[in-house]
Amino acid sequence: MAEVRLSRLSKSFGAAAAVSGLDLTIADGEFVVLLGPTGAGKTTTLRLIAGLERPDAGSVTIGGEEVTARSPAERDVAFVFQQYSLYPHLSVYDNLAFPLRSPARRLPAAEVDARVREIAGLVRIDHKLDSRSTRLSGGEMQRVAIGRALVRKPSIFLMDEPLSSLDAKLRADLRLELKRIQSDVGSTLLYVTHDQIEAMTMADRIGILSGGELVQLGTPRDIYTSPANLHVAARLGNPQINLVEPGLIPCQSVPRGTRTIGARTEHVEVEKAAAGAAANARIDWIEHLGDQNHLHIAVDGRRITLLADPYSGFKAGDAVAIRLREPLFFGADDRRISHG
Numbered sequence: 001m002a003e004v005r006l007s008r009l010s011k012s013f014g015a016a017a018a019v020s021g022l023d024l025t026i027a028d029g030e031f032v033v034l035l036g037p038t039g040a041g042k043t044t045t046l047r048l049i050a051g052l053e054r055p056d057a058g059s060v061t062i063g064g065e066e067v068t069a070r071s072p073a074e075r076d077v078a079f080v081f082q083q084y085s086l087y088p089h090l091s092v093y094d095n096l097a098f099p100l101r102s103p104a105r106r107l108p109a110a111e112v113d114a115r116v117r118e119i120a121g122l123v124r125i126d127h128k129l130d131s132r133s134t135r136l137s138g139g140e141m142q143r144v145a146i147g148r149a150l151v152r153k154p155s156i157f158l159m160d161e162p163l164s165s166l167d168a169k170l171r172a173d174l175r176l177e178l179k180r181i182q183s184d185v186g187s188t189l190l191y192v193t194h195d196q197i198e199a200m201t202m203a204d205r206i207g208i209l210s211g212g213e214l215v216q217l218g219t220p221r222d223i224y225t226s227p228a229n230l231h232v233a234a235r236l237g238n239p240q241i242n243l244v245e246p247g248l249i250p251c252q253s254v255p256r257g258t259r260t261i262g263a264r265t266e267h268v269e270v271e272k273a274a275a276g277a278a279a280n281a282r283i284d285w286i287e288h289l290g291d292q293n294h295l296h297i298a299v300d301g302r303r304i305t306l307l308a309d310p311y312s313g314f315k316a317g318d319a320v321a322i323r324l325r326e327p328l329f330f331g332a333d334d335r336r337i338s339h340g
């Protein structure tokens with residue numbers, strides 16, 4: 001296990017900068033998730049750490065040793081990709097044993113066997129050790145791929161959207177398991193995703209990348225409650241944060257310089273107008289998602305979307321009174337303005 005330190009790391013492809021001036025330190029045993037839109041530089045960052053790309057500038061240090069000029073094999077890093085990349089002609093057992101049987105390692109057979117069985121138990125695939133990898137479900141294949149990365153006990157794990165090709169239920173199961181496995185093994189893990197739920201639930205810290213730059217790094221709670229700017233605010237939260245101009249919805253105090261107000265569900269109080277408050281908005285329509293509803297509210301020609309529980313009693317067409325409660329404020333440069 002090891003700390004990973006990236007200093008001023010940059011990589012361009014032709015004229016386009018994929019990663020620019022990236023400074024990021026991942027502590028020993030930490031689970032860091034890189035979140036960002038397509039093309040933000042997430043995969044390139046992982047490939048630079050693995051040694052699959054050479055940086056144009058900057059350095060990569062793993063466990064206190066600079067490895068920038070070393071080959072992937074010399075870096076003690078395991079990579080799990082979106083596609084399972086198992087050996088189809090081998091059994092689960094042999095897929096797991098494969099990294100231990102390389103000529104460079106020459107581990108005794110008993111040691112290989114013990115390690116394979118331990119890891120198979122950890123990733124809960126021990127009942128399928130004799131199956132050909134092509135006979136597995138997608139979720140099982142990805143467990144094997146994760147197990148194969150774990151089996152060598154590398155210093156760090158790099159995972160590039162490992163759950164994105166699975167269906168929603170499997171993704172949710174494996175999300176929990178990956179977190180459990182990582183805390184059992186105590187490994188340093190850098191994980192790339194588009195999925196904000198994966199980021200929020202698994203990360204010790206989230207790094208938000210945009211245009212090859214690290215825009216913000218912090219705990220999921222920090223990033224959610226104190227986003228550095230509009231870009232970060234829009235990356236987390238479902239439904240997406242509502243961005244409105246000051247004055248549209250009543251708000252107790254708005255800091256000077258505010259150009260945009262960011263309002264999530266918890267920042268908006270909605271009351272039926274009949275309860276005594278004067279109506280300033282109307283429920284436009286309600287989307288029923290099962291466990292929750294999305295309320296689409298029309299206010300002065302604009303629309304905002306909030307979550308509501310299915311028993312809230314609102315109906316389409318209801319006149320409502322809405323007001324803001326400690327929302328987020330952003331200035332003309334899109335950066336968040338803190339209150340007071």
Ligand SMILES: Nc1ncnc2c1ncn2[C@@H]1O[C@H](COP(=O)(O)OP(=O)(O)OP(=O)(O)O)[C@@H](O)[C@H]1O
Pocket residue numbers: 013016017018036037038039040041042043044045194
């Ligand atoms: N081998 C390459 N050759 C040319 N351009 C590349 C190469 N690899 C990446 N790029 C470019 O670098 C930028 C960053 O790509 P990268 O794959 O790191 O983004 P990403 O955040 O992982 O995106 P995605 O979520 O779509 O995987 C993109 O503009 C991409 O087109």
